[in-house]
Amino acid sequence: MMLDGQGTEQEWLMDFGDRYEEMEPTKVLLAEDDDELRELIAVALRREGYAVFEVDNGDQLVRYIHRMQGGVEPEEDIDLVISDVCLPGRSGLEALERLRERDGSLPVILMTAFPTPEVREAVERAGTAVLFDKPFQIEDLCTAANYFAASH
Numbered sequence: 001m002m003l004d005g006q007g008t009e010q011e012w013l014m015d016f017g018d019r020y021e022e023m024e025p026t027k028v029l030l031a032e033d034d035d036e037l038r039e040l041i042a043v044a045l046r047r048e049g050y051a052v053f054e055v056d057n058g059d060q061l062v063r064y065i066h067r068m069q070g071g072v073e074p075e076e077d078i079d080l081v082i083s084d085v086c087l088p089g090r091s092g093l094e095a096l097e098r099l100r101e102r103d104g105s106l107p108v109i110l111m112t113a114f115p116t117p118e119v120r121e122a123v124e125r126a127g128t129a130v131l132f133d134k135p136f137q138i139e140d141l142c143t144a145a146n147y148f149a150a151s152h
Contacts, residue, residue, distance in 0.1 A: 025051045026149040031061040031083035031092060032111070041082065044138045045145060053078065058090030065098045078106070080149050082141070085112040085119060085131075096126045107148035109141065 028050045032038035035056070042052045055061050061083060081099065083092035092110055099106060110123055113134040123131045130144050 025049050026079045027051045027053065027077065028080045028082060028145065028149075029053050029055070029061070029064060029078040031055045031058070031081070031087060031095070033057060033084060033087050040138060041141065044142055045082075048142050048146065050080075050145065050149070056088075058087035058092065058095055060089075061087065061092070061095040062090050062098055065095055065102065080145060081106065081108045082145065083108065083110055085110050085123070086114065093122055093126055096128065100127055107151070109144055109148065111136070111141075 026049070028045055030038060030042055030045070030052050032041065032054075033056050038054055038056065042054055045052050053064075055064065081096075083095060085092045087095075096108055096110070099108065104127065107129045108127070109130050109132065110128045111132045111134055112119055112123075115131070115133040120131065129148050132141060132144075
């Protein structure tokens, strides 16, 4: 069905039928050690319709990715990763390296409070979709998430 913007939401849902209820939200794995920032991002993403799975350190992030790689299925597969670069335990860059071994196409958005040239170079080599320097506008992060989720 072609959506031309001319129909109402109700008409679109009627045309789309039962398939609408079967659609699953995009699943985001969010790794951020700052509890307040993680909650702020998670709430914003959930308002956008995402299912958000939160971890607060690099070890949890790597463990989740490791489970995705090894024959053990994680609780949920993911469509997008949003991670801080500097996390307790292992860094977001270490987790990204593990992730790239499994899935080179999964979009990754990284955030950093320390945007040094070395960090930027490492992020670029790792194949990150985008790097946000803290502080940033949550709306900009949601816009990037929407773009990468739609393209994945």
